Amino acid sequence: MCMDVQLDAVHSVYLLGVAAIVLSMVLRANVVVPAIIATFAVAATFSGSLIGATISIFNGSLVAAKELFSIFLVIALMTSLLNALRALGADQQMVQPFRRVMTNGHVAFVVVAVETYVISLFFWPTPAVPLVAATLLPAALVAGLPPIGAVIAIAVAGQGMALSSDYVIRVAPGISARAAGLPDAAAIIADKALVLSLITGAAALLLGYLAVRKQIQAPSQLHLDRWQAGASMANSLAEQREQVAPNIGSFDKSVLALQAAEGVEPGPAAALAGGGTLAVAPAARWCKLLSVATPVVFGCLILFMLAPKFFPDLPDLKGGDAAALVGGTAALMMLVATFAADGAKAMHTAADHIIDGLVFSFRAMGTVLPIAGFFFLGAAETSGAILGLPAGTQGPGLLFEVIHSVEHLIPHSPTVVAFAVLLVGMVTGIDGSGFAGLPLTGALSGALGPVAQIDPTTLAAVGQMGAVWTGGGTLIAWSSLIAVVGFCRVPVLEAVRVLFLPVCAGLILSTLAAVVLW
Template sequence: MDVPLTATHAVYLLGVAAIVLSMALRANVVVPAIIATFAVAATYTGSLIGATISVFNGSLVAAKELFSIFLVIALMTSLLNALRALGADQQMVQPFRRVMTNGHVAFATVAGITYLISLFFWPTPAVPLVAATLLPAAIVAGLPPVGAAIAIAVAGQGMALSSDYVIRVAPGISARAAGLPEAAGMVADKALVLSLVTGAVALGLGYLAIRGRIAAPSQRHLDRWQAGASMAESLAEQREQVAPNIGSFDKSVMALQAAEGVDAASGQPALAGGGTLAAAAEARPRWRNIMAIATPVVFGLLILFMLAPKVIPGLPELKGGDAAALVGGTAALMMLAATFAADGARAMHTAADHIIDGLVFSFRAMGTVLPIAGFFFLGAGEFSGAILGLAKGAAAPDLLFEVIRAFDHLIPQNPTVVAFAVLLVGMITGIDGSGFAGLPLTGALSGALGPVAGIHPTTLAAVGQMGAVWTGGGTLIAWSSLIAVAGFARVPVLDLARTLFLPVCAGLILSTLLAVVLF
């Protein structure tokens, strides 16, 4: 049945085009999102007052839908801060320095540890930790600095962040934007498989690209590396090259700031209150060791608990947002344990400080997503009524889905073509260096295009998530948080981005093909 299109549909499509163009030009997306929300609401309601209210309602509705995500980020960050104060975060990775007997093993070790830490705490805090602790040992083992940078970027900002399987920020945004908030777990499961495929290809090709430069273990490699530009100079050079181009997502800026927080003399990440992690690690060594062991064990058991129903039929599965809630609650309890271990009676105050710091980090990382998500939620009938201030029970416009239905005869019925189209849209939205800012768009397109193309919307959402996060999260775009990785490794960020281009793109192509075949 033909769907009549109105001026509201045209204005909404212009808003989508303006946002995509802004991302492609690396401009801030918040401004066009707010203006587009106002224009659509004004066209639909014919009231400037109503349109102004809708601008607020858009961010409010998005905040209601996404606040659980903000809270999980905050609690996981508070746990990491507590572990850092105890020195347990470094203790978790310190034993792996002895494993790196040569450059080949070092490449795999750096990639594996970066992936695990980034899976639980995101790459932003993981990069300084891994770089300060493992990078010198990897270079002594014979791994060239660019090899270490490839391993860190692909494993952390590619594999771990694109699936976001533990914290589930990305799957939650993708599923909600697709109109399937209860399907976040399905998106997460599919994204995990696709991220592993993409990462395996990218790591394999990246390793082949630098294999001939791996040398025999020698202290001379580290001496030569340290004799070059200082870390501060390297970070300043990366900022000089690309920092003015940083796009709308604050995470890329925070990654650079985290890298710049490294103590120049020791090479250790500096603590907010002064001193370094090495100094903090001297305090309460027994509790430090306990928490260093308990943290990966507990979260490893959580992942097994979430995966068990998929391999053992009959076990109850976590519904909706229960998985993220379980992770957040566990993080809060472990944060208390680490805080009391580090501070004793003072933990009554410092625990609250850790939570506040986590909330600040969360809103800095994700705050700009709210007005963007609000605009794309305006295109879904499930949310548009609340944003436009319509009475309960009133018919709400389903703008994006109505446009898709009006032009479905022009959309290829080939799932492969549609999947690659969504992947391309995701990669375009990632050009601004954000990673997550484009997820409301790829999720909304997935919900609208999936039924038309005969492919499940959660599959398309996972594919779009791969394109957006691998591109803007810190592997393909030089002005993303790849700056921090290049700064730590002291390699030119533009050279690193060029080296990663073919391996990552090959991985994305293969994983998209597998998504169509498997899912």
């Protein structure tokens, strides 16, 4: 990048667009509209053509779609697998054994956290919340764990640890890497994010446990009876959402979680009793088999992806191969589960599962496209295609050029820059979505890394921690935390108050670890 670049009106308009998007996040407004308007304004200023600027709006989302479609497809295939397992009842069979080991509230806290983390790592927290609520939560309450303790375990392990690393599906690392201009570095960011998420989560779980330890009681059925005397989980979720945030950020994950719950629970009474929708006679054998085979297969995938890090002679997966392997495995497992559940009808239901997965994928992530398109406009590698420049012509790297022009004002301290990116990530998470800010934190990481002499992948992982832990559902009352507190029947503001210090302490600790380790 040229160090003597002269800033002009295009750079100013781009910075105004960034400011407008961040302000929208702070105000909890949907950021799609300012992203589209900002893209139009930058393109119009650059080209001087309203027609060209209008075309750039489409090109921005198209370029983002080309860069990110592999991510959408992995989400869709994993969701289709979960739907197929749910049809068999194998999703609930996978967690049933954990009910037997919850002998007291202390053990229940650990079991709920571990099971939520495992499910969320493979299927995201959205389906994990209703699944845990339907199967493990009643047993945990009987064991003596207070509802606020369940909220801490589920939110920190699922919306925090699992979602912030996103190590299996790799949506977040993929977005961060592409925004940083390092599309082949998604695996590196995923590895670093996994370490940081474990550090943050361990600290948050420990401090959260200490905060509710005195509320844990001796095992008794009376705990569940008192809890059941309240409103239904669905009504509780709806009331929480209506009171706190009628417009809940970019992805509205509480609604997605509620819809997922409808596929898990036949009704509140059956769910609370731990019954669920287990498969009956004809498919019972396949249900048990797949409930064991699914975690075993994906556990082997994790070991396969980690093996080259411990045994350098083994071939490593390159680029998006890891996510592709997960997606392909999910598709094959989905076919097995579908044929087991539906027999000859599987030719039709398998296609339906894939369609449902794609619908869920675009509902959950579709708004990322115009947002990512705007931030891709700030990178030289992608701006040319968005602005309609001739093929092979490199476009302006607006964000990178601005960073280099003010390089002398930026502290050359990795620690200061790392915490600055963390703060930016946390600010972008205020809208309650978690992933909407990743294009910004990724772009900043790619621009600030060389200036501060810190690896951009490290900064991207730190920014990812700030954005997802804040907006993903641990610190913001209008995020998908509403789904967690709705199912557990805990006031959302009480949950935020209890989670605030543990999560913030964990983020500070993990950011310091990132600077020291890398």
